[in-house]
Amino acid sequence: MLVDKRIYLASQSPRRRELLKQIGVAFDVLALRAVAGRMDVVEVPRADEAASDFALRMAVEKAACGWRAVDARRLLRFPVLGADTVVELDGAILGKPADRAEAEAMLMRLSGRTHQVHTAVAVQHEDRMERRLSSSQVRLAELGAAAIGRYLETGEYLGKAGAYGIQGRAGAFVEHIDGSYSGIMGLPLYDTAILLRAFGLAV
Numbered sequence: 001m002l003v004d005k006r007i008y009l010a011s012q013s014p015r016r017r018e019l020l021k022q023i024g025v026a027f028d029v030l031a032l033r034a035v036a037g038r039m040d041v042v043e044v045p046r047a048d049e050a051a052s053d054f055a056l057r058m059a060v061e062k063a064a065c066g067w068r069a070v071d072a073r074r075l076l077r078f079p080v081l082g083a084d085t086v087v088e089l090d091g092a093i094l095g096k097p098a099d100r101a102e103a104e105a106m107l108m109r110l111s112g113r114t115h116q117v118h119t120a121v122a123v124q125h126e127d128r129m130e131r132r133l134s135s136s137q138v139r140l141a142e143l144g145a146a147a148i149g150r151y152l153e154t155g156e157y158l159g160k161a162g163a164y165g166i167q168g169r170a171g172a173f174v175e176h177i178d179g180s181y182s183g184i185m186g187l188p189l190y191d192t193a194i195l196l197r198a199f200g201l202a203v
Helices: 014-022 051-073 100-110 145-154 169-173 181-185 189-198
Strands: 006-009 026-029 080-089 092-094 114-125 128-140 174-178
Touching: 006 014, 014 026, 014 181, 014 189, 051 080, 051 114, 051 128, 080 189, 092 100, 100 145, 114 181, 114 189, 128 181, 128 189, 145 169, 169 174, 181 189
Parallel strands: 006 026, 006 080
Antiparallel strands: 080 092, 080 114, 114 128, 128 174
């Protein structure tokens, strides 16, 4: 059982910070890129790797990388939480768009279709690693070029898998979801709470 009920978040995502605060989890953000000699997690799927497997692997690698940072920097040994969100359409992974043109192409592909959002969460403390996966179905309305253009003008698509964020203006595009709203945002709170309780944190 952990005496101090705090964790490290191995993510710079403001959405994940907001969601952890929502359920009362005390955390510090690990600035992993500031660790000397650290190799960033390479977020590239392997050949024939399923989208859900890719999300799980990335979450585990991020948590493990965070734990190595705790060791290297001699930080207090709190559990490290890593997470990853992957958007899947017709078996293809839609990552974070490199630019506006790629974001526009993604939104056109998602228009009027149902896609999957997989968010994996992993927690490491010492040699123990636990993980969970949340998969949701999301249907977007038919989006015209004008609607997509107005959305892209907001810049919300930057840094978001599938080129949209359900918690922002793109929420107006979502006809239906089947699954976890917080998971689609980037951190499934139910699964996260189960993991943290497994490490002795009261959530």
